[in-house]
Amino acid sequence: MLSSTSVLIAETAPQKLMGIFGSLINFGVVLALSLYMFLASAVPTDEAQLMTTNIWRWLFALPAFTSVIVFILFFTLFKKDSILFLIKQGKEEAALEFIKRIYKPVTEDTHQQILNEMTKAIKNEPTSRPGFKEVLTDPEYRTATWVGIYLCLSNQLTGVTGISQYSL
Numbered sequence: 001m002l003s004s005t006s007v008l009i010a011e012t013a014p015q016k017l018m019g020i021f022g023s024l025i026n027f028g029v030v031l032a033l034s035l036y037m038f039l040a041s042a043v044p045t046d047e048a049q050l051m052t053t054n055i056w057r058w059l060f061a062l063p064a065f066t067s068v069i070v071f072i073l074f075f076t077l078f079k080k081d082s083i084l085f086l087i088k089q090g091k092e093e094a095a096l097e098f099i100k101r102i103y104k105p106v107t108e109d110t111h112q113q114i115l116n117e118m119t120k121a122i123k124n125e126p127t128s129r130p131g132f133k134e135v136l137t138d139p140e141y142r143t144a145t146w147v148g149i150y151l152c153l154s155n156q157l158t159g160v161t162g163i164s165q166y167s168l
Contacts, residue, residue: 036062087119 039059044050086095092115099111135141 083115083118084122087115087122092119 036059039055039062042055043059044053044055050056081089081094081098083095083098086092086098095118096111096115099114103111103114130138130141135145
């Protein structure tokens, strides 16, 4: 789910909003986990009380309900090709229509401005990307790559996933 959300943001967000939208993914995850843990604290530990309450049914239904909403969004709002794909294929009119569907700015010029920014970002993309070995060893990328690897590993090594999964 998170990887598809990240790709969706990368493919539809204007350059200046990508950082904010990317941060909102993490904020949303933390908020959702906190909400779910708060709701889970209401589940009684006594078996007799558990049989008389419906909170466990709500906790079971909540992820299913949100998954259905996401499924519907993917097949209604985002059923077409992404904005970046359309721009790269030279279908700027279709890209502009997609922008009009997901961005509701005040003026028509704002839609065109978003399209122009995304087109400019595509044209300024580097023609070649560094390979795996280069990212790990080249001084230009090495520090950022190893810091990113360390942060990912340390996040998982804290046991946060195990705690959140087994604390219910």
